[in-house]
Amino acid sequence: MISSVFTIVLTAIILRYVLELEHKKCPCSLTWQHTFIKSFAPVVLVVALLSLLVSPKVLMEALRKNHALGALFITYVTVAIIYGIVLVLYFLKLRYSQCQCSRDWKQYGLLYPLISLAVLLLLVIILNAIVVFGLVPKMVKAIKAKKVTRGASPKVANSVKNSSKARK
16 A cells, blocks of 8 residues: 555656656657656556555456456556666666756656665565575564563563473
8 A cells, every 4th residue: 555655656756747848848858768658657647546446355356357457467567667667767868968957856756666676676685684594483483482471471471481491
């Protein structure tokens, strides 16, 4: 739900920025990327709004049952990946051009796919480190220990710890 709201806000900022550039008739910004972003951003908005209204469980069930809807969803995801790449390339093109009419704080909204990818990559690295260094059993043990002591008085918690040590 939070990601849908985040997507709606950023896509609205991006769409407004692209439309403002078109209204200004900024020559360096009026490219095929501009047209693609302007055309696909409303689709992203509609899908994000639908994901707010429909629960993920119902959506997944509908995708499994209806093959045409599943194919449409796969097409959307594929085009959305291309859209993310186009956003980053468009940002780089505008940022490193000598064009002053495209300078605006909204320009940085074009970077959200790159930032999302960086966060995802960081999470993957952290999860891999947890698995590689064998921290999963230690984390499970720590969580179990917290569950035992949660809500119990310190005397009871100490007696539980002492009795478990005595069994070992």
